[in-house]
Amino acid sequence: MNPSTRPNSASDTLENNDIVIRTENVSIFYGAFQAVRNVFLDVPKNNVVALIGPSGCGKSTLLRCYNRLNDLIPGARVEGKIAYQGVDLYDPKIDPVEVRRRIGMVFQKANPFPKSIYENVAFGARINGFKGNMDELVERSLRGSALWDEVKDKLKESGLSLSGGQQQRLCIARTIAIEPEVILMDEPCSALDPISTLRVEDLMHELKKQFTIIIVTHNMQQASRVADMTAFFNAEATEGGSRFGYLVEYDKTYNIFNAPKQQATQDYVSGRFG
Amino acid sequence: MAHSSSQSAPLDNQFAVSSGRKMFGNIMTALVFSCVAIAAIPLVSILFMVITKGLGGLTPAVFTDLPPAAGVAGGGFRNAITGTLITCLIGALISVPFGVLTAVYTIEFGRGNKLSQFVSFCTNILSGVPSIIAGLFAYGIVVLATGTFSAVAGGIALSVLMLPIIIRTSEEGFKSIPRDTRLAATGIGATNFQSVTQIILPAAMPFIATGVTLALARAAGETAPLLFTALFNQYDAKSIWEPTATLSVLIYNFAISPYKNQQALAWVAALIVVLLILVVSILARIVSRRKVY
């Protein structure tokens, strides 16, 4: 939690680590509209990578590409290459369902299933063909998302009966239960109070021992607290008047916040942004 | 205007309703209440009539005996009760899977596309089809093809009437589920099949159950489509491929018969149909109260 130790730990984990996701020259379109242009971004294993930038610059769009959730949006199209452990995610032979089981998503708005707390967590494991001890997995996942102590006596109650912060941690538990390798989080704390936010942030430090995390956030302090690497995106208008997003700078979080190479990054992280 | 006058006039005078306006309000309230009373008259008088005329004849024999021959005293209509239950059951067995799966397609997969718009259009038309046409349809495809009136033909005729109700309420149920819930399931690797069977259907279940009970309530009282599909049977039907007695057709037959005993039994049967519909409607209310969203 101490920010001054962060740059060291980031560089420690970074150098000798392999890349889990490679983003090579990726452009994303909605129909004819180009939302994201020419992104190169490598995600190291067991790191937390934060995507920051102004609204509409395509952070969510890019994040959704990592588990092929954009497939659900009619007209969405990806150019370039996204490789997960060397495998092209958009190869026609790849099953998107399988991708999503390895790369799970936690959404901005907590969206538990209208089932019991237990079933919410067990669902992911079941669809994944989990054969082991379900009670144990549910407990492990709920402990993993720092929710166990609050819900252990009411596992049969509906997931919707929890508070917003608890619901979000339930959604994280549900994602952990599919035992993915990467967890994508799209502004997971934007609807949470500061205390729940801190709990989720603490959680991320725990989770990255086991998973690789890509998180979209508007909260600069959050990025500096949780992320090892930070990518700053910006949006620019074309001659036609439409805006496309692009990656401005990607570096260790410490560098992005303290020694950015680009003026735009400097302006954004210091809050002087037009 | 307010400033100068508010200083001179006391506040409550300012806000007091003028007597003309008050009177208008009272008249309108009275009007609305009398309209409600008038609207309730048919329902109340039907219930009153069915109960007063039917309750006296409601004996255990009604449930255990067969319909009496003309001029014979006593008797019951156990065959018509089981017949109604069986034809409704057949109707439900056909319409529920087709109706729910249709709604799954129109809402979950084809939302807004040409085919689902066309299906919705057809559902609208189907719900306006007179029940006798549904009977004619079943007569054409089942009775003529099998060469016999039967519970199956009756059930198929009823299923045509039940189908649009079930499609509608299931669609409502699926629409009530937030998009986020579907995304959540897909986002952690559920297949379409898994998210429909394990998330969407359970969450929409109260709606579907309401639709099924409403459809059953409608089917239980239908007569016209059964007249020339299930027809009637003085005795217990030995199979679902035989002419089958139903409560509604029994009422039709006995109510216009010249024999007092049969007329009395028609009232008892009417009472039982009304009770059946009442029970089913109450069930529908109970299940729909357990809404998830």
Ligand SMILES: Nc1ncnc2c1ncn2[C@@H]1O[C@H](COP(=O)(O)OP(=O)(O)OP(=O)(O)O)[C@@H](O)[C@H]1O
């Ligand atoms: N489903 C969609 N169909 C068409 N265009 C879309 C769709 N989703 C996003 N866009 C467009 O793509 C661009 C990037 O949107 P995106 O949601 O990725 O931005 P973002 O960086 O996540 O913004 P925010 O910080 O506000 O969440 C925007 O111009 C948006 O209008």
Ligand SMILES: [Mg+2]
């Ligand atoms: Mg977004």
